[in-house]
Amino acid sequence: MQAGELIVTDQLGRPGDKTDIQRAYSVLEDVMDPEVPVVSVMDLGIVRDVGWTDGHLYVVVTPTYSGCPATEYIETSIREALQEAGFAHPHITQSLDPAWTTDWITDQGRNRLKAYGIAPPVGSSNKRTLLSGITQVECPNCGSDDTEQLSEFGSTACKSLYRCKSCLEPFDYFKCI
Amino acid sequence: MTKYDDLTEFLLRLGDSALIQAQRLCEWTGRAPALEEELGMMNVGLDLVGQARNWYDYAAERINDGTDADALAFRRDERAFRNLLLVEQPNGDFAVTMTKQFFYDAWQFHVLTLLKNANDEHIAAIATKSLKEVTYHLRRSSQWVERLGDGTDESHQRMVNAIDTVWRFTFELVEQNDTEWSLSEAGHIPALTELPELWHATVSEVFTNATLTVPDAASTFYLSARTGMHSEHLGLLLAEMQFLQRAYPDASW
């Protein structure tokens, strides 16, 4: 176990240790996605690693979509949240490999999306699902399976727009990738 | 004018094509035929800007003279751009826009599928990431080509006209080039030998469903993105796209 950086929780500070990694994770549980503010960066599965390197806390984050405009915002939110929790100089880096997949969204994340009115991704992001485009999506409002796609792309790149033929409400579907 | 090493030139070809295609898509903001289509085009454009940035980041790292992704996008002149001639062509009507998008998506899809297995880890990572997005792009543009081609007499005729307008630029999508040969010989990327056949097969399949005829292979002509010899449209596009960064370098808000 390598010695961590100074954690400045008071004027004296102390070196970080293993339990601080757990603490960092719990801080990240409260860093919310700016576009879907009910799910955290942990729920989305975009935090790939947290640890100590050369006495600094590092966090590796992977972007959801290449052009996701929230990427920088999320990095800043993570940095600020960690600094507020006493981590002096967190290093936040991006990693593209392995590429993010909706399979990494946690069960808690899926439940939160649904409660928020966004249908969570259905099935796995294998090539067949991506190419065929046939997906049975359950309405997050009434639970009906009788839904149809209105548009491949919704309010953000990660969602498509659906409509429920039972309760007639339109809703976003978090598509598989 | 600076000519970079083969790998960097190749990265710029991918990055510039994505950026210019995205810039053309942005021109539809506020004018698309339906709100859903506007959202679709903007989202595809956003994906492509992100992909361009990833290619540029890697290119800038290789060039290693203090340049960065923003400088590559906003401070190079027309002759330094390596984008496909196809993507700089004006949008025309919705049929022309979708035809360009479809030809480009099919090219991206197959190029990225091959590059996923590149020995160069950066290239493989960016290709794998991009391919997930491009799979959606191709599905969408294929569906539009089929819907318009196999639609009304009017939409069919517009598709025929659109193909007439942009087909001649497709020679670049299927040409075999020394740069890529040497890159695959050197082991950076897999051979792209199958690319013309794969691209053609996708176009044929979608065109058949769309009741459209695939023209004879387009022949090479004097313009070429590889040497920076672009059509007259790129300069105008860059004038608009680069204005802010040229007038107010490093502006921020």
Ligand SMILES: [Zn+2]
């Ligand atoms: Zn419903």
